[in-house]
Amino acid sequence: MGYAALRWLFFLLIVKPFLLLAVGVNVRHRDRLPAAGPALIVANHNSHLDALVLMAMLPVWLLSRARPVASAEYFLSNRWRAWFATRVIGIIPVATSGVRSHADVLGPVRDALAAGDIVIFFPEGTRGEPERLGKLKTGIVWLAQQLPTMLIYPVRLHGLGKVLPKGDWLPVPFFCDAWVGEPLHWSGDRRLFLAALSASLGG
Amino acid sequence: MSITLASPVLAILGGVWALLALATAVVWWLAPAPDSELRQRVRSWWLIVALCSLALMFSRAAALVFFGVISFLALKEYLTLIPTRQTDRRVLFWAYLSIPMQYFWIGIEWYGMFIIFIPVYLFLLLPVAMVLTGETQGYLRAAGTLHWGLMSMVFSLSHLAYLLVLPQGEYAHVNGPGLALFLLVLTELNDVAQYCWGKLLGRHKISPAVSPNKTVEGFVGGVLTTVLLAALLAPWLTPFSVLDALLAGALIAVAGFFGDLSLSALKRDLGIKDSGNLLPGHGGILDRVDSLTYTAPLFFHFTRYFYF
Numbered sequence: 001m002g003y004a005a006l007r008w009l010f011f012l013l014i015v016k017p018f019l020l021l022a023v024g025v026n027v028r029h030r031d032r033l034p035a036a037g038p039a040l041i042v043a044n045h046n047s048h049l050d051a052l053v054l055m056a057m058l059p060v061w062l063l064s065r066a067r068p069v070a071s072a073e074y075f076l077s078n079r080w081r082a083w084f085a086t087r088v089i090g091i092i093p094v095a096t097s098g099v100r101s102h103a104d105v106l107g108p109v110r111d112a113l114a115a116g117d118i119v120i121f122f123p124e125g126t127r128g129e130p131e132r133l134g135k136l137k138t139g140i141v142w143l144a145q146q147l148p149t150m151l152i153y154p155v156r157l158h159g160l161g162k163v164l165p166k167g168d169w170l171p172v173p174f175f176c177d178a179w180v181g182e183p184l185h186w187s188g189d190r191r192l193f194l195a196a197l198s199a200s201l202g203g
Numbered sequence: 204m205s206i207t208l209a210s211p212v213l214a215i216l217g218g219v220w221a222l223l224a225l226a227t228a229v230v231w232w233l234a235p236a237p238d239s240e241l242r243q244r245v246r247s248w249w250l251i252v253a254l255c256s257l258a259l260m261f262s263r264a265a266a267l268v269f270f271g272v273i274s275f276l277a278l279k280e281y282l283t284l285i286p287t288r289q290t291d292r293r294v295l296f297w298a299y300l301s302i303p304m305q306y307f308w309i310g311i312e313w314y315g316m317f318i319i320f321i322p323v324y325l326f327l328l329l330p331v332a333m334v335l336t337g338e339t340q341g342y343l344r345a346a347g348t349l350h351w352g353l354m355s356m357v358f359s360l361s362h363l364a365y366l367l368v369l370p371q372g373e374y375a376h377v378n379g380p381g382l383a384l385f386l387l388v389l390t391e392l393n394d395v396a397q398y399c400w401g402k403l404l405g406r407h408k409i410s411p412a413v414s415p416n417k418t419v420e421g422f423v424g425g426v427l428t429t430v431l432l433a434a435l436l437a438p439w440l441t442p443f444s445v446l447d448a449l450l451a452g453a454l455i456a457v458a459g460f461f462g463d464l465s466l467s468a469l470k471r472d473l474g475i476k477d478s479g480n481l482l483p484g485h486g487g488i489l490d491r492v493d494s495l496t497y498t499a500p501l502f503f504h505f506t507r508y509f510y511f
Contacts, residue, residue: 024279024481026479026480159283162287162289165289165292168292170292170293170296172292172295172296172299173275173279173282173299174279174282174283175279175283175479
């Protein structure tokens with residue numbers, strides 16, 4: 001597990017100091033976060049920093065089990081990015097374009113959860129405008145249905161879209177907030193489930 | 204040239220720790236709930252006092268870095284609170300970079316640059332950077348609010364750090380950390396004293412529209428307490444005559460009051476109660492350094508004009 005050590009070092013020496021000094025994320029209800037896998041952490045998505053912040057919120061011993069779901073088109077687009085994303089960060093790459101069934105696209109995510117991983121998932125599908133929750137896609141419903149007893153941990157992020165918005169590479173310091181909501185699981189009703197999730201993500 | 208810590212500074216720091224220990228005992232007895240705001244506030248005071256003591260005792264460089272970080276946190280909190288334009292991201296980045304530069308001028312004791320870098324150069328250059336983005340919508344507000352933040356959180360606060368490098372050796376027992384400690388202790392105790400006298404005797408509101416908790420009784424009690432403390436501390440830490448010590452105390456007390464009010468007005472304008480949550484029981488860092496943004500430059504120029 002050489003890559004686990006690399007990820008640990010990357011978070012300890014780069015991500016955590018950067019988030020502490022340059023950003024400053026105020027986490028509320030950290031105690032609600034999962035203490036072990038399998039678990040699905042979902043959040044609103046405005047910045048490349050989102051996944052790093054969510055991973056850094058977990059206790060360090062869970063870092064090796066954390067797997068953010070990310071776009072294969074973007075993160076596998078060149079060798080170095082692919083190496084870094086899949087090996088150091090440990091993303092689960094999924095296809096985000098083309099007409100495919102949920103099982104085709106999200107099968108690997110379900111498998112990772114079944115194996116006990118802590119999966120980080122952005123139900124909006126892509127980074128949107130800062131502080132405006134986009135429409136949740138149906139992938140989250142499919143995942144919840146596949147594993148109906150699994151707990152889903154909603155985290156509402158605020159400010160990271162100002163620190164590093166879509167289309168920019170230069171981070172600018174601002175304080176940010178992360179609210180961990182009450183965990184929920186598949187309720188059996190698609191509309192109610194999406195409404196509850198949307199509400200806890202600030203929709 | 205490194206700063207040597209004269210024993211008066213250690214003695215006063217010891218006194219501050221003893222006072223904090225006493226305050227902790229009193230608050231633990233007064234507020235039995237383990238997570239009451241008063242207890243949180245005292246816990247945060249321990250952190251502040253410990254960090255300030257370390258910064259002042261270690262070395263000049265450590266103290267400059269420490270005060271630079273305070274400026275950075277204060278500016279970051281301010282820029283998080285106010286509305287900013289996304290087109291100004293690069294400009295805000297340059298504004299942050301001015302912090303290490305400002306504290307560097309202090310480190311090399313370049314007074315001329317220290318005193319004009321932000322009020323003149325950044326005042327002219329940052330708007331140029333804004334103009335070059337081509338966005339005119341909200342230009343005046345963006346340029347004005349950014350400059351207000353830099354003046355308060357970087358320029359004003361950095362005067363505290365310049366006290367560290369005022370020409371040393373002119374007065375046998377006086378050194379930079381001593382002057383900085385004098386300003387810090389009096390500014391913070393003035394806040395505490397105004398709060399305590401207000402709680403004890405407060406009847407007549409002094410500025411109901413801006414800060415409804417401030418009273419005439421709290422203000423007067425605070426000024427008298429701070430003037431008395433200034434007279435007691437000055438022989439240990441400053442070259443001041445008795446009269447000047449009293450004047451310095453009054454200056455700090457009145458300036459601190461208006462610094463506090465100025466930030467209250469800002470928060471009221473933005474519709475928030477606390478500026479952040481970095482210091483449990485106090486709020487954000489701006490809630491703690493608000494008075495200093497007024498006392499630091501005024502006390503600095505008082506000291507420099509009459510004694511250095």
